[in-house]
Amino acid sequence: MKTIWKQSLLAAMSLVVPLSESLAGTADFTVQYQNYNAAGPNDDIIEAGIQLRNNTGAAIPLSGVVVRYWFTKNGATPTPACWWWNAPDCSAISLTSGSVSATGADQYVEIRFNGAAGSLAAGATTAPIDLGITFGGVAVNETDDYSYGNQTTAANWSRITVHDAGSAPTGGLRGGTPPTGGTTPPPSVSAEFFDDFTYNSTADAAFTNLWTVRTYAGGPGVGGATWSAGNVSMVSEGSNRLMRLQASTNGSAAGTSHSEVISRAQKFKFGTYATRIKFRDAPLSGPRVYGDKYVETFFALTPYNSASYSEQDYEYLPNGGWGQGNTSTMFLTSFDKNKAASPERKLSYSHDGWHTLVLHASPSGNIYHIDGVELANHTSQFAPLINQFLDFQMWFIELGTTNGTPRTYFEEVDWVYFAKDTYLNTNAVNATVTSLRNASVPRKDTVP
Numbered sequence: 001m002k003t004i005w006k007q008s009l010l011a012a013m014s015l016v017v018p019l020s021e022s023l024a025g026t027a028d029f030t031v032q033y034q035n036y037n038a039a040g041p042n043d044d045i046i047e048a049g050i051q052l053r054n055n056t057g058a059a060i061p062l063s064g065v066v067v068r069y070w071f072t073k074n075g076a077t078p079t080p081a082c083w084w085w086n087a088p089d090c091s092a093i094s095l096t097s098g099s100v101s102a103t104g105a106d107q108y109v110e111i112r113f114n115g116a117a118g119s120l121a122a123g124a125t126t127a128p129i130d131l132g133i134t135f136g137g138v139a140v141n142e143t144d145d146y147s148y149g150n151q152t153t154a155a156n157w158s159r160i161t162v163h164d165a166g167s168a169p170t171g172g173l174r175g176g177t178p179p180t181g182g183t184t185p186p187p188s189v190s191a192e193f194f195d196d197f198t199y200n201s202t203a204d205a206a207f208t209n210l211w212t213v214r215t216y217a218g219g220p221g222v223g224g225a226t227w228s229a230g231n232v233s234m235v236s237e238g239s240n241r242l243m244r245l246q247a248s249t250n251g252s253a254a255g256t257s258h259s260e261v262i263s264r265a266q267k268f269k270f271g272t273y274a275t276r277i278k279f280r281d282a283p284l285s286g287p288r289v290y291g292d293k294y295v296e297t298f299f300a301l302t303p304y305n306s307a308s309y310s311e312q313d314y315e316y317l318p319n320g321g322w323g324q325g326n327t328s329t330m331f332l333t334s335f336d337k338n339k340a341a342s343p344e345r346k347l348s349y350s351h352d353g354w355h356t357l358v359l360h361a362s363p364s365g366n367i368y369h370i371d372g373v374e375l376a377n378h379t380s381q382f383a384p385l386i387n388q389f390l391d392f393q394m395w396f397i398e399l400g401t402t403n404g405t406p407r408t409y410f411e412e413v414d415w416v417y418f419a420k421d422t423y424l425n426t427n428a429v430n431a432t433v434t435s436l437r438n439a440s441v442p443r444k445d446t447v448p
């Protein structure tokens, strides 16, 4: 997803806005609303016609934003549905519900868009989305709902709001005014793992207590390559510390080294897996040789020979590979117990730079997010069956063998986080990391 940056604001805000917050405009969108059920404010149906207008000068991918409708459920159980949309249709929309504590709202329904919804052109307005919320035959009061209005033709309406995808309920504002007067209950995390990689070096006992740097030979990747402990280091970026993984080659297998950092503990199964990671397209040193097909990764997996195998991968190939030519490609892949791969999901564009990866692994499957946007959803066939390791790797699929100049590629990791049996969105993960840092917690492990 490309965020629509406001360059003038970016310079002014970059010193004060946490990375997790949207730097896009809070008035990028105007919502237009009409009440399709205005005649029934006390029945068991809410039916809203919702349109989004793009106020900016650039097209905005709808998959990068969500719409929230705020209401009180009056003790009933709401069920949201997209009843009608003609651009393209309801299959491009999914709906979720969430709880809040605010004036006029104890619930919201979130409209999400997938890639089929496309982009909304500068100045354009979507066709009306017919949002239905039913209450199982229980009559509820709509007039106490924050987003309620009784107009029967479309009019600008600030009480239905637009936010960055993945944002906290009232966060990441892109249009409208969310309700106030209460706080959003954060999901309560019973057990968590966090490492800010604040170490002096990989020799620190605190590091080696949690992580193993691989030195044994073998797959994946180029046969004959070594896995070098020297390819993992701790570096500074301002006052922040990062873990750096490198992979080097001179075009020959004997001159090739990989790197891997894997958690000592195999205890991560269902929950939120997250990391802030800097993928790099350019080498740390030497030439960028497109014949070098290499992988920058974050993933979770069981021992390879387990009968209850599972693996969930973020695999970024800056120089392409695996049939992608030289095109920078991110693969999001899960493997089941028979090592069968999930349907191919690839993102054919550069991921150079910082990204926040959030994976939800649950009994119903694995959902992959990058920077708050859901980008892959693999079914229960691929859910973990047993506890897994956390893992970072850099390795070559194949080499540019005609170039003998030594070169080194790299990725850097700011932090890694896991919440057991709890599913935090990207903003909630970022808020959790911020609060751990504010409490001067460089690492934490309460996962049993």
Ligand SMILES: [Ca+2]
Binding pocket: 037, 040, 041, 042, 043, 044, 045, 046, 047, 142
């Ligand atoms: Ca109604």
Ligand SMILES: [Ca+2]
Binding pocket: 071, 072, 073, 074, 140, 141, 142, 143, 144, 145
């Ligand atoms: Ca109500």
Ligand SMILES: [Ca+2]
Binding pocket: 196, 197, 198, 240, 241, 242, 413, 414, 415
């Ligand atoms: Ca860090």
